[in-house]
Amino acid sequence: MILNEMSSKDEILDNIRKNIKATYDLPEITIEAIRYADKVSQFTETIQNVGGQVVLLEKGQDLNSCIQSLYPEAKVIASNVHEITIANRNPDTVETPYQLNGTDLAIIQGELGVAENGCIWIPQNVKEKAVYFISEHLVILLDKDNIVNNMHEAYRQIQIGAYGFGMFISGPSKTADIEQALVIGAHGAKGVTVILISH
8 A cells, every 4th residue: 555655656746747847946045144253152141041051161170070069969860971970870771761760860962052042962872862851950061162153054064873863952841831831841851051061
């Protein structure tokens, strides 16, 4: 049945192609997308506006100590990031996503930040992507030099990794569609901290 549907579709498209009388070149489109004098400041301000926070890791400052000072009460910490030594759960080695239930803090690697809307591109780089959504709080590590002005620039750079999944995250999970009340942590992390790392 699926083969018949596909052949019907192909037949329709072939008929359309045969009956095209005139063709036109696509127009040249130039988009003057927004740009910022200071992308890092704009990114930081936008993250704060959507309920997150940004921490600039100073050169020589210990990353693990920085995270512990931000989340001193986190007991279950999940991460597969090589530099993270405080993690006691690895989303690459758990047998099922259910084993990530109860994660207080997930520390994940971001690839690209966007100053325009404060979002970070996260290509799936863990076996169990549930860690992105099930943890109470997220820490996203991001190279300070990997911040672009706008989504046009971002889409030219993003890549889907081996797992075939990726997403943009901007601040903590939130919804305001129920009785027009803003709820933080409705279907994901209640808090998001982006740690900008200088190299």
